[in-house]
Amino acid sequence: MSAGLVKNARGSGWITAAALPWLASLLVFFALPLAGLAALSLTDQSGQVSLANYASLADLASGRLDVLLRTLRIGVIVIIASLCIALPVAYYLAKVVQSPRIESLILLLVSATFLAGPLVRTVSWRGILGVHGLINESLLQLGLISEPILSLLYGELAMTLALTYNVFPFLLFTTYLSMKVIDDRIIAAARDLGASPAAAFFRVVLPLAAPGVVTGAVLVFVPTLSAVLEPEILGGTSSRLMATAIRDQFFHAHNWPLGATLTVVLIVSGTITLMLVALVTSLALRACSHYGLSTGVPSHAK
Amino acid sequence: MLNMRLNRRKLIRSASMGAMVTAVGRHWTRGASAAAAGEIVWGTNEAYARPDMLAPFTKVSGTQVKTELFSDPAEVVTKLKAGGAGVHMLVDGCYHVNLSYADGVLQPIDVANVPNAAKVLDEFKDVEGLSFDGKVYGVPIVWGTNSMVYRAKEAGGELTDIGALFDKQFAGRISMPNGLFESLIVGAMYLGIKKPFVMTKDEMNSVVDLLIKQKPLVRTYWNDIGDLKNLMATGEVVVGWGWQPVMELRKQDIDIRWAHPKQGELAWYDANYLTKEADGDVKASCEAFTNYLVGDTYGRILGEDAGYRTTSKLAIAAMPEDLQKKLDINNPAAFLKGATWFLNPADPPAYQAAWDRVLNA
Amino acid sequence: MRSERHVFLTVMTAAMLVFSLTPLVLVSVFSVNASRFYAFPITGLTLQWYSDLLSDDRIWSSLLSSVLIAVGVSAISTCMGTAFAFVVVRGTGRFWRTASVLGFIPLAVPVLVLAAALQVAFVEIGLPLGYGTVIIGHTIFATPFVVLMVVAQLFRYDWRLDAAARDLGASAVETFRHVTLPILMPSIRSGAILGFLLSFNEWAIAFFTGRGFNTLPMLVYSMQRNGLPPSVLAYSSLIVIFVLAAVLLLLPFVLRMLVRGAAQETT
CATH class of the missing domain: 3.40.190.10 (Periplasmic binding protein-like II)
Structure with a gap:
C-alpha cells in the first residue's frame, strides 16, 4: 500500500484502520494464491509458458464458450426471478404489514429454511418436480394430465428454479432492509400528491431502495458462478455450468493449467457482467424517479 | 512451473503479514498439527x-x-x-x-x-x-462390477445388449454415468472398440458422436450411485449403466435386474x-x-x-x-467372467476434452 | 396505508412463503415415510429414520464442528465486514474507491477454486490445517457478503446524525457506539446471520482446508454418494423445526428484541 496515496485520502486515519483487517487478510490469503493461479493459467501441462489454454477457448467445437455464456445467462435470469419475488415481498414486509410479529416471523421462516443445507434444499426439488413428484402426482390425481410431465425435472427449468430458491432470500433481505429505513412520510406525501400506490412504489420507494436492490442483485448473481449442486442434481444432460467444468479439469482431467484458465475467464467475465448488471439496475431504478413526481426529499445518498 | 512456485513462495514469504500470521496461527492450531x-x-x-x-x-x-x-x-x-x-x-x-x-x-x-x-x-x-x-x-x-441395470417391468423382458442404452424405445428413460469417463468407456464397448482406455483419435471421435446422438434419449447423467438408485427406485429411468448398490432396491420389492451384456461388464x-x-x-x-x-x-x-x-x-x-x-x-471367478478391469484412461485430459464435448454439446 | 390494492402484495408474500416452505414440508413428510426413497407414494409412517439419526454419533459430532466454525466465522466476518462497509461508503479518492472494489473480488471466484487456492496458501505460509484454517477460509468467503449486507443500509445513512452528536459533544467513539451502531444494527445482525449460514452450509473450503474432522456438509455429501439416507431428511426437518421452536417459544425475548429493532428503524 502506497503511503502517499493513503495520505491523500481524506479522513484517512479511521478509514485505514477500518480497511486494514480485511484488505490485509485478502492480500495474504487471497491475492497471492490467486496470482499463482493466474500464472498457472499461462502455462501448459509441461510447465512452459503458453497461451494455448486461452486460445483453446476460441475452439467453438469444445463448447466451452457455450457453457460460459449459459452460466452468465442463467445468473441474470436468477436475478430477474429473484427480483420478481423479492420486490413485492420486501415492500409488503417493510411498509405494508402492520404487525412487527408477522414481519419477524416471515423473515425468520425464510432464514430457518437455510439450516436444512444446500444439498437437501436442492434434492428436495426432485420430490416436487419428478415423475412421481408432488406436481405430477397432484395433476394426475386431479385428472388434468394422463401422463406425467417429464420435462419438469432435469433441465434448465429445474436448475434455474432451484438456484433461485437457494439465493432469492439474499435479495429479499437487502431490499427489505433498505426499504425499512425509508421514511413513511415520504410515501404518504407522494400519495397525497395524487400518486397511485404503484406509482409511489416505482417512483419513490424503488429509487430510494436502490442500494439494497443493487447489492442484493450482486448477492444472488454470484452463487451461480460457483454452482455445482443444482446443475448436477437437477440440470439433466444439457445444463452444464462453468463451476462443474472447472472442477472436472482440476479433479478428473488433472489439467490444472486449463482449470486455472477457465477460472480466470470466469472471474473476469463474471465481474464484467456483474458491473453491467449493477449499472443497468441502478440506471433503471434512477430512471423510475425521473418520471413526473418531484418529492422534494433531501437526498441522503451521495 | 517449478520456477513459478519458487517465486510465489518467495513472494508469500516476504509478505510482511506472513510471519505474524504464522506465529499466531501455529499457536492456536497446535492441537490439530502433529498427528499423535x-x-x-x-x-x-x-x-x-x-x-x-x-x-x-x-x-x-x-x-x-x-x-x-x-x-x-x-x-x-x-x-x-x-x-x-x-x-x-x-x-x-x-x-x-x-x-x-x-x-x-x-x-x-x-x-x-x-x-x-x-x-x-x-x-x-x-x-x-x-x-x-x-x-x-x-x-x-472391496470389489464388484459395473454393468447395465434395468427395471424389468418397464423394460418388457430380459436385456442382454448394451444397445438398450442407445435404443429409442427407452427415450427419456435412460441414465448414463457422469464421472470417471465411464460413459465414454461404455460407448466404446458398444462400438466394439478393443482398447477402450487407450482409444485412438478416430475411435474417440466415433464414441463422442455416438454419445451426442444418444443425448436426447438420456434423462440425466448420474453423479453418484445414490443418484442412480433414486432414479431407478422412483421410476424416473428404466435402464441405466450402474453398479452394485442399485441392486439393494430389490429389498424394497422393486424388480431391478442386473444385465450380463454380451459386450461385457467392467470389474x-x-x-x-x-x-x-x-x-x-x-x-x-x-x-x-x-x-x-x-x-x-x-x-x-x-x-x-x-x-x-x-x-x-x-x-x-x-x-x-x-x-x-x-x-x-x-464364486468370484464366475462373477468376473466376461468382465474387463475398469482402468483409468492413459490420457485423462484427452478423455476429459472428449467428455466435455459431449456435455457441452 | 392499508388498502384493497395490497391484495397483490399479500398474495405475493403468501406465494413466496409457499415457495420457501414446500420443499421443507415435503422433506419432513418424507422423513416419516416408510420408503427409503425421496418420492411418492407415501408407503407408511415410521420413526425409524429419527431413531437412526439419534443413534448416529457422526451427525452430532460433525454438527458440533460446523457450529463451532460458523460461530467463529460469523463473529470475525461481521466485525471485519462492518468495518469495511464504512470504507466502501465513506472512502473518497481513487485509492479507496479502487480498494473498495478489490474487497469484493472473492465473490467472483468459484468456491471450489477458492478452496484449493486457500489450501496452497496455508501450506506455503506454513499454517497447519485445522479448525483455524477453515475459519480463515470461510471468513474470506463470507465477509464480502456481510459487507454488501451492511453497505446496503449504510448508503442511506444520514451522516448529519453523526455531525449532530459530535456538535453535542460526543466523542467519535461515543457517536459510533450510541448513534451509528444502533441504527445499523438490523443490517449488522442480518450480516452475522448470513455469515453463519454461509459457513454452516459450505463444503469445499471445509474439505480442502480442514483436517482430521468432518463438517456436516462433508458428512452429508459423502453419505449422498450411496443414496441420501432418510436420516439426513430427518435431521433437516428436525433442525428447522428446532430452531423455529427455540426462537418462537423458548426465547420470546429474541422476538421482542427483533420487534424493538424494527421499531427503532422506523423512527
Missing part, C-alpha cells in the same frame, strides 16, 4: 467407514481412526497434491489410482506388516494398480493405499489398519451394513451362509 501416534487419518467414503466398522480395530490397537470423508477419491488426491493435507491413507480404485501414483502422493506398503494380504482372493493377485515398479502400494478391500476394486504423509509410528499404525481391513472382521461388517463385497477370504469364511449368498461372493 495414537491417531491416523483415513481418506475414505462414508459407507466404508461407519463407526461400527472401525470400532473393533480401535478396541484392539488403541489407535483412533479419523476419517476424511469424500465422495470421489480425486478430491482427496487434489488435496494431497497441494500438500500438508494430513491424510495418511486413502481408498482409491483401479479406475483412478494410476493418476494418484503419477501425482506422487502414494508410498509403498511393507507387506510383511500386512500378513492378511496373503488371504486376499486370488483374482486380485496380478491386477493393475496395486503395485508400481515392483513394489506393493495397495491392498484391495473394479477399491484398495487401501498409504500416502507419503504417513511415516514412523503412523505408518506402522496404517499398515496394521490395512491388515485389519482384510482380516476376518471388517469385511463381514461391511457386507452386513453396506452390502459391499470384501476381498478377504478370512472375512468370507466368517460370514453366515445367507450373507454369503446375498452378496453372491462364493
